[in-house]
Amino acid sequence: xxxxxxxxxxxxxxxxxxxxxxxxxxxxxxxxxxxxxxxxxxxxxxxxxxxxxxxxxxxxxxxxxxxxxxxxxxxxxxxxxxxxxxxxxxxxxxxxxxxxxxxxxxxxxxxxxxxxxxxxxxxxxxxxxxxxxxxxxxxxxxxxxxxxxxxxxxxxxxxxxxxxxxxxxxxxxxxxxxxxxxxxxxxxxxxxxxxxxxxxxxxxxxxxxxxxxxxxxxxxxxxxxxxxxxxxxxxxxxxxxxxxxxxxxxxxxxxxxxxxxxxxxxxxxxxxxxxxxxxxxxxxxxxxxxxxxxxxxxxxxxxxxxxxxxxxxxxxxxxxxxxxxxxxxxxxxxxxxxxxxxxxxxxxxxxxxxxxxxxxxxxxxxxxxxxxxxxxxxxxxxxxxxxxxxx
Ligand SMILES: C[S@@+](CC[C@H](N)C(=O)[O-])C[C@H]1O[C@@H](n2cnc3c(N)ncnc32)[C@H](O)[C@@H]1O
Numbered sequence: 001x002x003x004x005x006x007x008x009x010x011x012x013x014x015x016x017x018x019x020x021x022x023x024x025x026x027x028x029x030x031x032x033x034x035x036x037x038x039x040x041x042x043x044x045x046x047x048x049x050x051x052x053x054x055x056x057x058x059x060x061x062x063x064x065x066x067x068x069x070x071x072x073x074x075x076x077x078x079x080x081x082x083x084x085x086x087x088x089x090x091x092x093x094x095x096x097x098x099x100x101x102x103x104x105x106x107x108x109x110x111x112x113x114x115x116x117x118x119x120x121x122x123x124x125x126x127x128x129x130x131x132x133x134x135x136x137x138x139x140x141x142x143x144x145x146x147x148x149x150x151x152x153x154x155x156x157x158x159x160x161x162x163x164x165x166x167x168x169x170x171x172x173x174x175x176x177x178x179x180x181x182x183x184x185x186x187x188x189x190x191x192x193x194x195x196x197x198x199x200x201x202x203x204x205x206x207x208x209x210x211x212x213x214x215x216x217x218x219x220x221x222x223x224x225x226x227x228x229x230x231x232x233x234x235x236x237x238x239x240x241x242x243x244x245x246x247x248x249x250x251x252x253x254x255x256x257x258x259x260x261x262x263x264x265x266x267x268x269x270x271x272x273x274x275x276x277x278x279x280x281x282x283x284x285x286x287x288x289x290x291x292x293x294x295x296x297x298x299x300x301x302x303x304x305x306x307x308x309x310x311x312x313x314x315x316x317x318x319x320x321x322x323x324x325x326x327x328x329x330x331x332x333x334x335x336x337x338x339x340x341x342x343x344x345x346x347x348x349x350x351x352x353x354x355x356x357x358x359x360x361x362x363x364x365x366x367x368x369x370x371x372x373x374x375x376x377x378x379x380x381x382x383x384x385x386x387x388x389x390x391x
Pocket of ligand 1: 048097098099100101102103104120121122123126141142143144159160161162220224225
């Protein structure tokens with residue numbers, strides 16, 4: 001298998017506009033990431049961004065969600081690698097399989113140099129984009145696992161949110177194929193949607209895997225890419241006896257992360273200490289009758305239940321809040337009673353008269369855990385059409 005042949009022929013797409021403040025923010029939030037290493041370019045066809053934009057309707061919310069997922073995914077990847085490979089992490093050969101348009105790859109130079117990173121997807125424009133933008137080696141994938149036969153062997157194969165979209169036969173076939181591409185001491189990390197994520201009233205069939213042809217990606221044939229839920233027993237059987245660790249809801253606080261080793265003697269027990277980090281959402285931004293900015297949301301942690309604080313920056317103002325408001329809906333959604341009081345709310349005076357220009361006043365909301373881990377709940381304009389409409 002060679003580098004992606006389409007890379008030079010593909011016309012350069014006009015990227016999604018990303019405010020420059022994200023550059024400094026991401027460099028600050030990702031240890032080891034240098035300003036020169038970070039590209040902010042998001043491809044207009046990136047389904048991980050466009051799906052969020054279609055759902056929330058506002059670019060600042062979609063970008064905040066997109067980068068929050070990048071940050072959380074990177075943090076878990078870094079912990080996995082540090083705990084399994086220690087100081088050798090910088091020498092690893094890494095494959096981001098089903099990389100999409102590079103939601104993780106843009107942060108990966110903080111862990112593995114691009115010269116040691118391979119990136120593969122079934123979408124040729126995605127592979128061309130990540131080669132060009134992040135300087136990694138592209139490998140075009142295929143619908144048939146047997147056709148994917150790169151010469152390299154990899155120390156880490158990272159597969160975020162692919163097995164959560166595969167029908168049963170492809171789930172097993174891709175797992176076997178990718179396991180075969182591991183170096184003798186290599187590991188595969190892949191995410192799976194567990195039965196706890198099933199919509200109300202649905203359950204897994206006896207075989208342990210449920211597949212539906214619906215997905216966020218209209219480009220892909222529903223026979224090979226849809227939505228999948230699978231039990232641990234199903235995954236264990238598909239791994240055919242290889243040792244593995246399962247980290248429930250370790251990816252975006254939603255999908256379980258499985259780590260399986262090529263070496264049957266590999267000790268994976270240290271992985272249970274991996275932290276998911278803080279998580280949350282800004283539910284509401286609105287102007288009140290007196291022109292103040294009202295903010296409301298939640299922030300919690302599957303590691304500790306409560307976070308330490310929510311930090312808010314609004315123009316030149318800064319606030320730090322504890323989460324003290326009842327949110328039984330959050331505790332229910334995460335099946336974690338420790339998250340029953342994770343709500344927060346505050347009001348900030350608007351600086352001066354509200355005008356068109358004030359829409360640009362920047363707002364940043366972060367949740368901070370007791371171990372000083374951070375996640376961005378929102379970063380962008382304080383005021384937009386939605387905020388003004390409900391004033
Ligand atoms: C939900 S996206 C996840 C993208 C990325 N891993 C992330 O977390 O942002 C799933 C990706 O799997 C890719 N995909 C689907 N079938 C594939 C296959 N047979 N080989 C490689 N990639 C595939 C899709 O094109 C899509 O980019």
